[in-house]
Amino acid sequence: MWNERYSAPGYLFGTEPALFLREQRARLAGGGAVLAVADGEGRNSVFLAEQGLTVTAMDASDVAVEKARRLAAERGVADRITHHVADTTAWDWAPDRFDLVVAIFIQFASPAERAPLFEGMKRTLKPGGTLLLHGYRPKQIEYGTGGPPHAENMYDEALLQAHFGELEILRLESYDRDIQEGAGHSGLSALIDLVARK
Ligand SMILES: C[S@@+](CC[C@H](N)C(=O)[O-])C[C@H]1O[C@@H](n2cnc3c(N)ncnc32)[C@H](O)[C@@H]1O
Secondary structure (H helix, E strand, C coil): CHHHHHCCCCCCCCCCCCHHHHHCHHHHCCCCEEEEECCCCCHHHHHHHHCCCEEEEEECCHHHHHHHHHHHHHCCCHHHEEEEECCHHHCCCCCCCEEEEEEECCCCCCHHHHHHHHHHHHHHEEEEEEEEEEEECCCHHHHCCCCCCCHHHCCCHHHHHHHHCCCEEEEEEEEEEEEEECCCEEEEEEEEEEEEEC
16 A cells, blocks of 8 residues: 555655654754654655764655655765665664664554654663654544544653653643645644654
């Protein structure tokens, strides 16, 4: 399904980073190693590399990863990004490996898939490392401006508290905003951000 969506000309979510990530730019200073989870066509990994980070980017779609490689080369940061075609269920969430984990619009994961995915993301963060998670709330189903049509895949603050409460929560915010991030994410959206330190 994702390969088919990504086979269309252009970049489904654009080539600029998620607005959330741009707004968190101050947390990206200082270098270090970052994991971009389900990074798609590379708009976020390229931005992370441009901030001076060493990026590991993974996504299950080989079509997306090929486009991400091309975007990295065009933007002159290919040497700072290692790309992987990989499924989150088979990913090696090696403990204490990354200074940052960035997970933006990863709501392909059902509740059953989400628990091990979130555990892996926490495990692979170094102590002191930061998680940046951005996604949709259930109200997004009404807006229909992006994301899967599955309310149970969305997040609310209680759910994120339950999964990440043992981290130091630096930001946990629910809000509606008009975003324009390619054809895939376009219009008024019910969003939620989590920034947390291990
Ligand atoms: C909504 S897109 C977001 C892409 C990117 N994070 C962004 O913000 O542009 C969701 C991504 O999840 C990827 N994906 C879906 N299931 C996956 C899985 N099991 N493992 C890894 N990636 C997956 C898709 O290929 C797609 O690129």
